Amino acid sequence: MAVNRLTLGSRPDPASSEPVGFRPLYRQVKEVLVDRIARGAWRGGEAIPSEIEIAAELATSQGTVRKALDEMAAENLVVRRQGRGTFVARHDDARILFQFFKLAPDEGEPRFPESRVLRIGLAAADEAAARHLGLAPGTGVVELVRERSLGGRPAVFERIVLPAKPFAPLCDRPVPNNLYDLYATRFGVTIGRARERLKAVAAGPEESASLGVAPGAPLLLVDRIATAIDGRPAEWRISACRTDDLHYLSDLR
Amino acid sequence: MAVNRLTLGSRPDPASSEPVGFRPLYRQVKEVLVDRIARGAWRGGEAIPSEIEIAAELATSQGTVRKALDEMAAENLVVRRQGRGTFVARHDDARILFQFFKLAPDEGEPRFPESRVLRIGLAAADEAAARHLGLAPGTGVVELVRERSLGGRPAVFERIVLPAKPFAPLCDRPVPNNLYDLYATRFGVTIGRARERLKAVAAGPEESASLGVAPGAPLLLVDRIATAIDGRPAEWRISACRTDDLHYLSDLR
DNA sequence: CAGTGGTCTAGACCACATG
DNA sequence: ATGTGGTCTAGACCACTGT
Numbered sequence: 095m096a097v098n099r100l101t102l103g104s105r106p107d108p109a110s111s112e113p114v115g116f117r118p119l120y121r122q123v124k125e126v127l128v129d130r131i132a133r134g135a136w137r138g139g140e141a142i143p144s145e146i147e148i149a150a151e152l153a154t155s156q157g158t159v160r161k162a163l164d165e166m167a168a169e170n171l172v173v174r175r176q177g178r179g180t181f182v183a184r185h186d187d188a189r190i191l192f193q194f195f196k197l198a199p200d201e202g203e204p205r206f207p208e209s210r211v212l213r214i215g216l217a218a219a220d221e222a223a224a225r226h227l228g229l230a231p232g233t234g235v236v237e238l239v240r241e242r243s244l245g246g247r248p249a250v251f252e253r254i255v256l257p258a259k260p261f262a263p264l265c266d267r268p269v270p271n272n273l274y275d276l277y278a279t280r281f282g283v284t285i286g287r288a289r290e291r292l293k294a295v296a297a298g299p300e301e302s303a304s305l306g307v308a309p310g311a312p313l314l315l316v317d318r319i320a321t322a323i324d325g326r327p328a329e330w331r332i333s334a335c336r337t338d339d340l341h342y343l344s345d346l347r
Numbered sequence: 348m349a350v351n352r353l354t355l356g357s358r359p360d361p362a363s364s365e366p367v368g369f370r371p372l373y374r375q376v377k378e379v380l381v382d383r384i385a386r387g388a389w390r391g392g393e394a395i396p397s398e399i400e401i402a403a404e405l406a407t408s409q410g411t412v413r414k415a416l417d418e419m420a421a422e423n424l425v426v427r428r429q430g431r432g433t434f435v436a437r438h439d440d441a442r443i444l445f446q447f448f449k450l451a452p453d454e455g456e457p458r459f460p461e462s463r464v465l466r467i468g469l470a471a472a473d474e475a476a477a478r479h480l481g482l483a484p485g486t487g488v489v490e491l492v493r494e495r496s497l498g499g500r501p502a503v504f505e506r507i508v509l510p511a512k513p514f515a516p517l518c519d520r521p522v523p524n525n526l527y528d529l530y531a532t533r534f535g536v537t538i539g540r541a542r543e544r545l546k547a548v549a550a551g552p553e554e555s556a557s558l559g560v561a562p563g564a565p566l567l568l569v570d571r572i573a574t575a576i577d578g579r580p581a582e583w584r585i586s587a588c589r590t591d592d593l594h595y596l597s598d599l600r
Numbered sequence: 601c602a603g604t605g606g607t608c609t610a611g612a613c614c615a616c617a618t619g
Numbered sequence: 620a621t622g623t624g625g626t627c628t629a630g631a632c633c634a635c636t637g638t
Contacts, residue, residue: 116634118607144623155609160624168421169600176624177616194599287600293590294547294565312547312565317594337546341570344597346447347422347540369615371626397604408628413605429605430635607633614626 123152124162131171131182132324134282138184138275142172145180171286171323185274185285194274194288194320196343197335199244204343207242207249209271212304214238216258216265223255226319226330234258236265241304249340251304252333274320277328286323290316292342301334314342376405377415384424384435385577387535391437391528395425398433424539424576438527438538447527447541447573449596450588452497457596460495460502462524465557467491469511469518476508479572479583487511489518494557502593504557505586527573530581539576543569545595554587567595 127142136142145163149156163180166172170193173181183189187206198204217237224231235255242250254273256264260281270276277283295315302309313334320329335342380395389395396404402412416433419425423446426434436442440459451457470490477484488508495503507526509517513534523529530536546568555562566587573582588595 116606120607146623157610158608161607163624174624175617177618177622179617179623196597196599287598290597290599292545292567292595292597293593294567294588295590296565310563312549314545314547314567318599335547337548340546342545342597344449344543344545344595345540346449346543346571369625373626399604410629411627414626416605427605428636430603430637432604432636601638602636603638604636605634607631609631610629612626612628615624617621617623619621 119154120158120161120165123148123154123159124165126152127162127166128171128323132284132322136182138182138278138284141179141181169286185272185278187272190272190274194285196290197244197249197340198343200339200341205244206271207244210241210243211269212239212241214265214269216262219255223330227255227257227327229257234262236261238264238269244340248305248336250333250335251301252331255330256328273329283328284323285320285328288318288320290318292316295334297334305334305336307336307338313337316342372407373411373414373418376401376407376412377418379405380415380419381424381576385537385575389435391435391531391537394432394434422539438525438531440525443525443527447538449543450497450502450593451596453592453594458497459524460497462493462495464522465492465494467518467522469515472508476583480508480510480580482510487515489514491517491522497593501558501589503586503588504554505584508583509581526582536581537576538573538581541571541573543571545569548587550587558587558589560589560591566590569595 127148130136142148143151145156145159149159152159163172163174167174167180170183170189173183175181191204191206195204195206197207215237217235219227219229219231219233219235221231223229223235224233227235229235235258238254238256240252240254241248242252260283261277263280274285277285293315294312296310297305297307297313299309301307301313302311305313307313314337316331316333316335318329318331318333319327320331322328380401383389384395395401398409398412398416402409405412416425416427420427420433423436423442426436428434444457444459448457448459450460468490470488472480472482472484472486472488474484476482476488477486480488482488488511491507491509493505493507494501495505513536514530516533527538530538547565548568549563550558550560550566552562554560554566555564558566560566567590569584569586569588571582571584571586572580573584575581
């Protein structure tokens, strides 16, 4: 197995014309670890080696490894537990609820929604889908339309577009409620972050039928691009949300 | 002047019934520094003492002070610049745009909006305002209604409610475009974070007139409670936003 | 040049979890 | 008792900024 050679903190060649500037050691350590997680070296929930072991393997100090792991913990890639170890973060319902599902009832606790699939199948990426997912137009994609309910009442009508490679097998069996956990465990695609653009729109016929609101009623439209931890866009999702007794929570800090 | 006594990292009395658990030294250092900023020991943009000076004053190590300052930088309380020093964060337009103003044009760069005040005056807090601001109902509040434009076109119609203490003088002279900077420099209230709840609603008569949209057109309603760095709610703001060629940006990470 | 924050190291000890 | 991450310290050196 190849040894991980890390350049030292000091520049090896001061006259070099590298445009990268200075790359701290702890970022290189982080890069190695993120890459290993992205390649599935450990499963979600599994413990990674201890700081001391990683430090020994990469020939650096425990403090440097710690700084790398602290950054990864801040990005929700990893969970650290004193006395137990460092674990690859899982997309369990609690995390989804905290990080990715921002819709909550006006009164009462946030809950994870139930889902009902309305349509699923393969299609060719139109111009918008191709642009959002970084594909060539016409590339195969999986298209999934579903309805999500909170407290037994339909709340979200959404359309999800994924690259057929590697997600095509999704069409073959029932899809679970929690998709991001499935992406990670079955397809090795770990979603790291997402960017959402929100608009208020008038309900169209399909949305109004699904959500039980009048046509033209105001709905919150959430346009999300979710990105894997290797930085590649992995999912495009448009959700129309009822907000009569729900709201979208955004923390500014 | 009182000396800042910090407890050591080890528990002074293992049999003590203190419910606080363990309070790391660096958090106590942070607490001291946050408190000094909240009390206006340094103005926004001003440099605070160097790590070495703070460490000497509080009789701790540079590394501990650094950890405190790093956390404060992560919370946007402070800006650190290599070679120059550590500065109290200012609510300049760039920061507002990044942290608090999430509305951006669908095409083109985000910009800071212009504002036009429609009404300002003193009032008694109704039940909702009192609850949001942690006041007794009937307490005096400042109420400000304004219209904000992007690219010369009205985009946001908003109502802002503030405690009359200490904000009453706002009514006496023209209010600037950037309110959070004013809160900090003139009233010593530094906004640290905010929680926004979003809904899609139908435009009412006042909103539709101000924003130039049809009555009943869908608008994005943003209900914000902004909190000062000492943790107290300082502002309640409800904004109705046009989203035909704008969107609200939410980064999930 | 001196002074600042940033990185890296090494070691000691603490808090926590598990066996 | 052992091993994990968390805190704290001390010191060396690097990168950056201003004088």
